Structure formats: C-alpha cells, structure tokens
Amino acid sequence: MTARSRLSLRRQLLLWLLLPQLVLWAGGGLLAYRFALSYAEKGIDQSLTQSVRALARQVKPVGSGLLIDFPRAAQDVLEQDPDDRVSYMVSSPPGQFLLGNQRLPQPDLAPGTPGDPQLYRGLIDGKPLRIVALDLSYGDADAPQTMRVQVGKGLAVQQRIARELVADMLVPLLALGLLLSLLVYGGIRRGLTPLRRLTAQLENRSVNALSPIGLTQAPSEVHALVQAINGLLDEVARNVHQEKRFIDDAAHQLRTPLAGLISQVELAQREATDPALAERLAKVHTGAERSAHLVHQLLTLARTETHARRAPLDLAALAREVAREWTPRALAAGMDLGYEGEDKLQIEGDPLQLREALANLIDNALRYTPRGSTITLRVQRAPDGARLAVEDNGPGLNPEELAHVFQRFWRGSQRPGGCGLGLAIVQEIARRHGGEARVERVVPKGLRVELRLR
Numbered sequence: 359m360t361a362r363s364r365l366s367l368r369r370q371l372l373l374w375l376l377l378p379q380l381v382l383w384a385g386g387g388l389l390a391y392r393f394a395l396s397y398a399e400k401g402i403d404q405s406l407t408q409s410v411r412a413l414a415r416q417v418k419p420v421g422s423g424l425l426i427d428f429p430r431a432a433q434d435v436l437e438q439d440p441d442d443r444v445s446y447m448v449s450s451p452p453g454q455f456l457l458g459n460q461r462l463p464q465p466d467l468a469p470g471t472p473g474d475p476q477l478y479r480g481l482i483d484g485k486p487l488r489i490v491a492l493d494l495s496y497g498d499a500d501a502p503q504t505m506r507v508q509v510g511k512g513l514a515v516q517q518r519i520a521r522e523l524v525a526d527m528l529v530p531l532l533a534l535g536l537l538l539s540l541l542v543y544g545g546i547r548r549g550l551t552p553l554r555r556l557t558a559q560l561e562n563r564s565v566n567a568l569s570p571i572g573l574t575q576a577p578s579e580v581h582a583l584v585q586a587i588n589g590l591l592d593e594v595a596r597n598v599h600q601e602k603r604f605i606d607d608a609a610h611q612l613r614t615p616l617a618g619l620i621s622q623v624e625l626a627q628r629e630a631t632d633p634a635l636a637e638r639l640a641k642v643h644t645g646a647e648r649s650a651h652l653v654h655q656l657l658t659l660a661r662t663e664t665h666a667r668r669a670p671l672d673l674a675a676l677a678r679e680v681a682r683e684w685t686p687r688a689l690a691a692g693m694d695l696g697y698e699g700e701d702k703l704q705i706e707g708d709p710l711q712l713r714e715a716l717a718n719l720i721d722n723a724l725r726y727t728p729r730g731s732t733i734t735l736r737v738q739r740a741p742d743g744a745r746l747a748v749e750d751n752g753p754g755l756n757p758e759e760l761a762h763v764f765q766r767f768w769r770g771s772q773r774p775g776g777c778g779l780g781l782a783i784v785q786e787i788a789r790r791h792g793g794e795a796r797v798e799r800v801v802p803k804g805l806r807v808e809l810r811l812r
Contacts, residue, residue, distance in 0.1 A: 394520035452506035692729035727752030
C-alpha cells in the first residue's frame with residue numbers, strides 16, 4: 359500500500375486545496391518582492407539622473423580646463439550615510455580620476471551619446487550599487503574633450519524597504535490564508551458528514567445484517583454510493599440465503615438415511631455371529647456415527663453463521679443447566695464434570711448458540727480426556743463482559759497445535775468420532791456475541807478454552 363493510498367479522503371482534499379494556496383502565497387510574495395525592487399530601482403534611477411545632472415552643472419569648462427564648484431558641505435551630505443551613501447566621481451577623459459570616489463566602477467557599456475545618462479550596476483566592498491554615468495563634451499572645436507560625471511547609490515536601503523513592504527503585505531495575507539484554511543477545513547468536514555454517517559451505519563451493523571442502508575439527506579454522489587452498496591448487499595444476501603438453504607436441505611436430507619443406516623447396522627451387529635463380520639459392522643457403525651456427527655456440526659455451523667438473537671439471560675444458570683445435562687455421559691466415561699463461578703450473571707446473548715458452544719467444548723473434553731479426569735465449567739464476571747470457560751486436566755495440546763485449534767476440519771487427535779468443526783463453531787459463536795474464543799494450556803497439565811463475551 360502506497361503512502362498516498364493511506365491518506366484519508368479528508369486529508370487528500372485538504373492537501374489539494376491548501377497546498378496550491380501555500381504555493382500561490384509563496385509565489386505571490388516572491389513576485390511582490392521583485393516588483394517592489396523594480397519600483398524602488400525606478401525611483402533610485404530618477405533620483406540619480408537628477409543628481410548627476412545637478413553635479414554636472416557644478417563642473418564648468420574654463421578654456422581648456424575645468425572649474426569644479428562643489429562645496430565640502432555638499433560632499434559631506436552625499437556621503438553621510440555609510441549604508442545608503444551617494445558616491446560620485448568626476449573623470450576627464452572618462453576613467454581618469456579628477457574628483458570624488460576613485461573606486462566607483464566604470465560602466466561596462468558601449469559609449470553613450472554625450473548628454474545621455476547611462477544606468478548600470480556595480481559593486482564597492484561587495485555591496486551592490488546603482489550608478490549613473492553622464493558624458494559631457496567641452497573644450498575648443500580644434501581640441502574637443504570629454505568629461506564623465508558618475509553618481510552611485512547603495513541598494514541596501516532599497517532592498518530593506520522592499521523586504522519590509524513585502525512583509526507588511528504578506529503577514530495580513532497569511533492571516534487571511536489561515537482563516538481561509540479553517541473555513542476550507544470546516545467545509546470539508548461538513549461535506550464529508552454523509553460519509554461519516556454511512557461509515558457509522560456500516561460499523562454498527564453485524565456481519566450478517568445485510569438489509570439495505572438508509573441515507574436520506576446526502577449529496578447525489580453519496581446516494582449513488584449507497585445504492586451501489588445496497589445492490590451489493592442484496593446480491594450477497596441472496597447468495598448467503600441460497601448457500602444456507604442448500605446446507606440446511608443437504609443436512610436434513612442426510613440425517614434421515616444416516617439414522618436409518620445406524621439403526622440397521624446396530625440390528626446387524628446384534629445378529630452377527632461371525633467375528634470378522636462383527637468387526638466390519640463395527641467399522642461401518644463408527645463411520646456412520648462420524649458422518650452423522652459431521653452432518654450435525656455442518657448444520658450447526660450454518661446456523662451459527664447467522665445473526666445471534668441476543669436477549670437477556672443468566673449465563674451462570676445456563677452453564678449449570680448444561681453441566682447437569684452432560685453429567686450422565688461424564689459419569690459413564692468415568693469423569694468428574696462440575697461447575698464453578700458466579701451464582702448469577704446477566705448478559706445479552708443467544709441461549710441456543712451458547713448452549714451449542716458449551717456442548718461442543720464438553721464433548722471435546724469427554725472425547726479426548728482420559729478416564730478419571732476432571733472437567734470444570736466456569737463463569738466469571740469481567741470488566742468488559744463475561745468469561746465462559748471449559749477446563750480439563752487432560753494431556754492438553756503442545757504449543758504448535760494451539761495455533762490451529764480453531765481452524766475448520768483440523769483435528770489434534772485421530773480418535774474416532776470427531777470431525778474438526780467443534781472449536782470452529784465455538785469461535786464463530788463467540789464472535790457473534792462481540793468477543794472471541796481463546797485456548798491456553800493449564801499448568802501442570804490440561805487445556806482451557808474460554809469465550810470472552812461482550
């Protein structure tokens with residue numbers, strides 16, 4: 359199973375609705391930051407262009423030389439902020455330093471038209487700058503000269519302002535996104551309510567409750583799902599009914615001829631004088647009884663696989679009654695059958711199925727426990743229900759065999775009479791009562807089979 363298939367429908371909806379929102383929020387923040395930088399750069403370019411023209415007006419050609427009228431106070435104002443200072447440089451010819459900051463980089467551009475500002479980026483001490491260069495012509499016609507005036511401004515403040523602007527814009531958007539996420543979560547939770555009701559209806563149904571599901575107030579998609587499930591339940595119910603009817607009919611049809619066969623064999627055994635014939639008739643009688651027992655167990659298994667008709671009953675009284683019914687057979691087998699536990703214990707259960715479970719457990723103990731053994735029925739109260747157990751002090755089973763005892767047609771002994779369905783029926787009855795059957799070894803010897811009923 360992949361990680362995606364393990365996600366619930368609600369988580370998948372939240373993922374596909376909120377993840378694009380997060381991506382758009384991050385992408386919007388990045389675009390907003392780029393736009394803020396772009397607009398801030400345009401403002402810086404305009405300011406630098408004005409500054410370079412104003413500085414150029416302070417440089418006056420005088421004959422073949424230059425008169426630079428740039429007061430010291432103006433220079434101090436330009437360079438007062440180390441993070442956002444404005445640097446300037448005057449060079450003539452271009453690149454040959456005259457005044458200002460000699461480290462100001464030259465433009466890596468094709469020479470522009472004199473009087474036209476050129477804007478470019480540069481670095482000083484690893485810090486980015488935006489620089490404008492303005493070339494001006496001066497001198498005589500016979501000896502023309504070119505002067506370059508450059509003004510640069512750091513981008514640190516521009517970037518800080520852009521970050522603050524984006525943060526001021528994204529924080530409210532993030533709050534709105536969280537609010538939207540809560541609304542989306544609430545909407546998804548409300549929209550999935552019909553599915554939760556459908557799940558609750560299915561979980562509260564017993565295994566064999568195959569009646570149609572009712573769901574009136576729900577979207578059309580859920581109605582379509584319910585109709586499909588109801589169609590499937592109807593088909594399963596028909597198949598289960600046909601299967602149980604076949605088993606019931608087959609079991610009833612087999613019981614009569616098997617009972618007649620056993621009766622005829624018993625009559626033949628009384629009249630048989632030949633030892634060899636008597637031995638063969640004994641084998642036939644054993645096989646017929648085993649077949650009759652198997653038919654009875656199959657019929658019982660088919661009935662226990664239906665819904666248990668649970669009603670209030672006294673489990674302790676039921677166990678004592680079953681113990682009394684089996685006492686004559688236990689005495690005939692040379693065993694001690696008794697009851698221990700609660701005097702009265704009220705539960706919700708099916709008396710016919712619980713009686714059948716106890717009969718199977720006692721029958722197994724009588725078949726596979728040697729003479730002189732003790733068999734005890736116990737009924738105990740438990741925090742989550744009741745415990746119904748049959749315990750003996752026979753040879754028990756080894757750990758490897760304990761893992762298979764509830765499998766159908768598995769037998770731990772080859773003694774005649776058993777068919778390997780008794781404990782499977784017990785487990786099925788326990789599950790019909792909301793619990794399970796467990797088997798464990800008893801110290802120093804013996805076996806204990808317990809039904810945990812809820």
